[in-house]
Amino acid sequence: MNRIKVGSDFSGVVCYNIPELVFKRKFLVDIAGLQKCLKKHKKTTIKNIAENLNVPKTEVEHWFRTDKCFAIPRADIWLKLKKFLNINTSKFDAPVMEFIEQDGVYDQANRVYDVNGVAPTITSTSADIRIIL
Secondary structure (H helix, E strand, O other), X not given: OEEEEOOOOOOOOEXXXXXXXXXXXXXXXXXXXXXXXXXXXXXXXXXXXXXXXXXXXXXXHHHOOOOOOOOOOOHHHXXXXXXXXXXXXXXXXXXXXXXXXXXXXXXXXXXXXXXXXXOOOOOOOOOOOOXXX
16 A cells, blocks of 8 residues: 655645455456357256356346346356356356456545545535436
């Protein structure tokens, strides 16, 4: 962690540059191909898949979506899912399961804080502005 004094008068304001390690996929995932593969091999219900893999049904549902809510199966589940669905290709193994660790750069991580310690701020907007999620 680097401690940097901010401002020309060094009035006690301190910026903490705290590196954050994040995991990023090592390879690009062919989303359309993965969706097609999962759909082709889904021969049972989502409930049955969830029970056999011991994961929440809501998580499994996202593996079979074709909209923006599609989710790539977790790396720790992928091989079990492949076996259960009888997926024989290894095309998606590396893209789904391999990650690299790197420094993350986040706007909030590099903000200026109080001299008494790190105190994250809350981002807000005017009452006249609506945020649609």
